[in-house]
């Protein structure tokens with residue numbers, strides 16, 4: 001299956017599927033309007049993993065000068081544990097390298113071990129904690145960072 005999906009830019013036509021996955025994936029989902037704003041944000045890059053015309057995963061980041069901040073990564077439930085999250089993250093990191101980014105940051109819920117393992121396996125290390133970052137349950141965010149070598 002990994003060979004058959006296509007990584008491409010997110011477009012407005014993807015948003016119906018993305019909102020479904022978003023609601024299945026996050027306790028504080030982004031709104032459709034937030035994604036529409038992001039698609040018009042010149043500092044933002046959003047991509048999808050398209051599997052036979054279906055959005056299987058998506059993610060995005062902001063790039064400002066030499067730093068990138070990954071805003072979200074989500075895989076549709078039926079495609080999880082098949083390497084899709086890893087491949088999507090690698091694609092974001094490759095784009096960041098092309099944009100000459102040196103450091104990539106992200107935040108992850110302290111209880112989200114699946115995501116932390118995914119990020120650790122791709123070379124992210126914990127660098128800090130944002131206390132009570134998530135408003136739904138006051139959970140801490142772990143800040144993770146990966147240093148990039150120029151491509």
Ligand SMILES: CC(C)(COP(=O)(O)OP(=O)(O)OC[C@H]1O[C@@H](n2cnc3c(N)ncnc32)[C@H](O)[C@@H]1OP(=O)(O)O)[C@@H](O)C(=O)NCCC(=O)NCCS
Nearest residue numbers: 025073074075080081082083084085086108114115117118
């Ligand atoms: C986190 C998420 C993106 C992982 O996507 P995925 O496609 O399942 O990840 P991969 O198959 O590439 O897994 C890579 C590694 O991550 C870890 N991992 C992924 N899911 C895991 C789980 N449910 N439990 C434990 N470890 C997990 C494993 O170490 C895995 O390697 P392995 O399969 O060889 O053991 C996906 O579960 C998801 O969309 N979750 C909801 C949204 C979310 O939490 N996003 C991250 C916000 S910071």
